[in-house]
Amino acid sequence: MLTADMRTIVDNSRGAGWILEPDAKRLLSLAGMTVPSFEVAVTTSEAVAAAQRISYPVVAKVISAQILHKSEAGGVVVGVPDASHLTDIFEKFSVMEGFSGLLVEEMLAGSELIVGAKVDYQFGPVILLGIGGTGVEIYQDTVIRMAPIAEKDVQAMLAGLKGAKLLHGYRGAEPIDVPALVRLMLAFSALVMDLEDEIASIDLNPVKCTGTRCVVADARIMLRGF
Amino acid sequence: MDYRPLFNPGTIAVIGVSLTNDRHPANVIYNKIHLRSPVKVYPVNPKGGKLQSDRVYEDISRIPAKIDLAVVAARAEFVPDIVQSCIQNSVGGAVVVSGGFAEIGRQDLQDRLVELARAADFPFIGPNCLGIYAPGRFDTFFLPGERLIRPESGSVALVSQSGGVLVDQMVKFAEQGVGLSLAVSIGNKALIRELDLLEYLAADDGTRVIAFYVEGFARYEGRQFVQKAARMSKPIIVLKAGKSVEGRRAVSSHTASLAGDYRVFSEVMAQHGIVEALDEFEMVSFCEALSCYQTAVRGRVGIISVSGGHGALAADVCTTRGLTLPHLSQQTRRLIRENLSPSIQPIASLENPIDLTGSAVDEDFVAAAGGLSSSPEVDAVILLLLPYSPGISMDLGARLSYVLRREGKPLVAYVPHQEKYRMLIEGFELNNVPVSSSIEGAVLMVEAIRRCKTC
Numbered sequence: 001m002l003t004a005d006m007r008t009i010v011d012n013s014r015g016a017g018w019i020l021e022p023d024a025k026r027l028l029s030l031a032g033m034t035v036p037s038f039e040v041a042v043t044t045s046e047a048v049a050a051a052q053r054i055s056y057p058v059v060a061k062v063i064s065a066q067i068l069h070k071s072e073a074g075g076v077v078v079g080v081p082d083a084s085h086l087t088d089i090f091e092k093f094s095v096m097e098g099f100s101g102l103l104v105e106e107m108l109a110g111s112e113l114i115v116g117a118k119v120d121y122q123f124g125p126v127i128l129l130g131i132g133g134t135g136v137e138i139y140q141d142t143v144i145r146m147a148p149i150a151e152k153d154v155q156a157m158l159a160g161l162k163g164a165k166l167l168h169g170y171r172g173a174e175p176i177d178v179p180a181l182v183r184l185m186l187a188f189s190a191l192v193m194d195l196e197d198e199i200a201s202i203d204l205n206p207v208k209c210t211g212t213r214c215v216v217a218d219a220r221i222m223l224r225g226f
Numbered sequence: 227m228d229y230r231p232l233f234n235p236g237t238i239a240v241i242g243v244s245l246t247n248d249r250h251p252a253n254v255i256y257n258k259i260h261l262r263s264p265v266k267v268y269p270v271n272p273k274g275g276k277l278q279s280d281r282v283y284e285d286i287s288r289i290p291a292k293i294d295l296a297v298v299a300a301r302a303e304f305v306p307d308i309v310q311s312c313i314q315n316s317v318g319g320a321v322v323v324s325g326g327f328a329e330i331g332r333q334d335l336q337d338r339l340v341e342l343a344r345a346a347d348f349p350f351i352g353p354n355c356l357g358i359y360a361p362g363r364f365d366t367f368f369l370p371g372e373r374l375i376r377p378e379s380g381s382v383a384l385v386s387q388s389g390g391v392l393v394d395q396m397v398k399f400a401e402q403g404v405g406l407s408l409a410v411s412i413g414n415k416a417l418i419r420e421l422d423l424l425e426y427l428a429a430d431d432g433t434r435v436i437a438f439y440v441e442g443f444a445r446y447e448g449r450q451f452v453q454k455a456a457r458m459s460k461p462i463i464v465l466k467a468g469k470s471v472e473g474r475r476a477v478s479s480h481t482a483s484l485a486g487d488y489r490v491f492s493e494v495m496a497q498h499g500i501v502e503a504l505d506e507f508e509m510v511s512f513c514e515a516l517s518c519y520q521t522a523v524r525g526r527v528g529i530i531s532v533s534g535g536h537g538a539l540a541a542d543v544c545t546t547r548g549l550t551l552p553h554l555s556q557q558t559r560r561l562i563r564e565n566l567s568p569s570i571q572p573i574a575s576l577e578n579p580i581d582l583t584g585s586a587v588d589e590d591f592v593a594a595a596g597g598l599s600s601s602p603e604v605d606a607v608i609l610l611l612l613p614y615s616p617g618i619s620m621d622l623g624a625r626l627s628y629v630l631r632r633e634g635k636p637l638v639a640y641v642p643h644q645e646k647y648r649m650l651i652e653g654f655e656l657n658n659v660p661v662s663s664s665i666e667g668a669v670l671m672v673e674a675i676r677r678c679k680t681c
Contacts (some may be wrong), residue, residue, distance in 0.1 A: 002417065009589040034363050048252070105593075114481070114484075114486070115482060116480065116481025116485065117478070117481060118479070118482050118485045118490070119489045120448075120485070120487070121441065121445055121487070122314040122443040122444075122445070122446070122447060122448030122449070122487070122490070122491065123443075123446070123448040123449045123490055123491070123494050124446050124449045124555050126485060126494065128484060128485050130258045130484065136479060136480050136484065137483060139483065140484060142484050142485075143493065144421070144485050144489060144490055144496070144498050145493065146449065146452065146497060146498075148495045153497075163535050200479070201482040202479075202480050202481065203479050203480045205480055220479065222479050222482075
């Protein structure tokens with residue numbers, strides 16, 4: 001069930017046609033998913049103060065209703081080491097189209113997954129899990145299930161990925177926290193069913209998984225009709 | 227709605243016969259039912275008169291019998307009134323063969339049919355379809371009987387949006403000796419759709435396997451289809467057309483781009499235990515296999531051949547298809563070797579694939595098949611039979627069928643489909659062992675059994 005706060009986020013985003021990242025993260029968090037520590041800054045000093053609270057290095061992302069693909073627009077910088085760099089980045093972002101603030105976020109490590117959803121014309125809501133990151137459309141290593149999904153579906157989806165081995169401790173890497181991924185996927189599935197009539201598609205890419213948690217590093221929620 | 231009058235009619239009226247044109251679709255349908263079907267049929271044309279020596283009825287109300295099924299092959303604009311008159315005269319259902327509805331933009335005309343039918347609980351198939359083929363009883367296809375290839379009566383039901391594809395599949399079914407319980411071309415599927423027939427066929431005692439040729443579902447209809455299918459105990463096979471056609475795609479999202487229409491279709495079908503055939507060849511092989519066997523297997527295959535090359539080719543296809551060829555235990559091999567004829571004992575290779583060599587006789591096949599059927603290492607057997615090998619008799623098909631049936635383990639055979647090998651092939655098929663005309667087809671049959679979730 002959507003709470004009043006969640007409903008408000010969706011309603012306020014209709015004008016833009018999609019839910020901007022800070023709001024999307026709030027929505028996901030309210031739905032029970034883990035998101036990074038983040039703050040929204042509209043001035044340089046706010047950004048610096050936020051980064052101090054989160055602690056360097058941080059991720060800086062542009063917030064703009066006009067910029068759907070932040071990376072392609074040059075609106076994402078990871079590993080910002082200090083206040084002087086952050087200030088420069090703020091200045092650069094502030095002239096971008098539709099700039100409405102800077103998102104300051106904690107840096108995340110871990111394997112990159114994509115968790116997605118789409119409301120399919122023939123089958124309704126479907127959930128996608130795959131090897132994530134900027135190369136998703138190159139690897140195309142994904143598995144799709146009709147929503148809602150259950151725990152056994154998540155296990156089967158993981159097993160269906162060609163890159164599954166990469167997630168389970170390949171060549172000495174830390175295996176991902178599968179129960180945390182299951183919790184995230186089930187919470188996501190429930191949210192997607194609640195938003196069935198509101199959304200066209202959702203990309204959580206990447207979701208960063210370590211041995212102890214799975215965190216939604218980036219989120220884009222496209223509303224219906226956009 | 228009661229579909230029985232559609233598929234099991236005792237009486238049929240063919241509406242729209244021509245008094246002057248023998249090749250009119252309605253006349254073709256009337257003639258074939260009249261001359262060759264055990265069903266009583268009446269021709270209808272508002273002008274009345276005679277068709278050959280039979281009375282043509284002016285209206286359905288003039289027919290001196292209750293009509294179960296009306297086959298309507300009149301011009302589209304007359305069809306709503308005809309359906310109305312069928313309803314008034316308590317006809318059980320209709321096949322609307324006529325085109326000229328939604329497919330040419332006359333959605334309004336089609337909607338009128340649906341409204342009339344819904345209000346009266348009157349089932350109809352079509353419009354713009356070939357309709358029904360019920361083997362051994364009747365068919366509503368406007369294709370002259372002498373042109374039609376008729377598969378035998380059997381246990382596979384085939385439902386197709388396209389009439390052309392349906393007829394073509396029937397040719398392939400006949401070639402491969404796969405029998406049909408019912409074939410339905412649903413055309414514009416204005417009222418009766420895949421979902422409805424899925425439900426009907428699930429309850430139909432004569433049907434063991436349900437196969438669909440699907441072009442597309444309406445909004446959320448696919449969802450209902452898979453949910454219904456997942457609850458059924460009969461294997462369901464689907465062939466999707468338009469795999470490369472993608473709908474309006476939102477490039478703004480990775481998920482929308484990665485989860486294209488066909489990928490979603492394919493993965494959601496698999497999620498719900500529906501076996502997707504990628505082409506017509508797979509469709510026929512899958513239908514044949516699942517009409518014979520509904521036994522759960524893990525896909526551990528034992529192969530018997532008289533040629534090392536055939537064994538190797540089959541092994542390659544098995545690997546591509548995710549089937550495994552387990553190593554045979556010492557015990558299994560000893561059991562087989564002991565029963566081989568003395569001349570074969572020293573030369574046969576009993577590694578999987580088993581190569582009995584070109585000198586093998588019937589008894590050697592029986593020995594190998596018997597060994598594999600009782601071996602716990604394999605759960606399905608593929609037999610590659612080359613009837614030009616001089617030691618093989620035409621009785622071998624039936625003999626081997628008995629061997630495998632004792633253990634209940636699926637056996638599929640490859641035999642070149644030549645007329646002179648007919649008796650060998652029938653020896654298998656009449657004993658419910660599917661025979662493919664290609665090595666790949668035989669492997670596909672085992673794959674179908676492995677993929678069947680209801681088995």
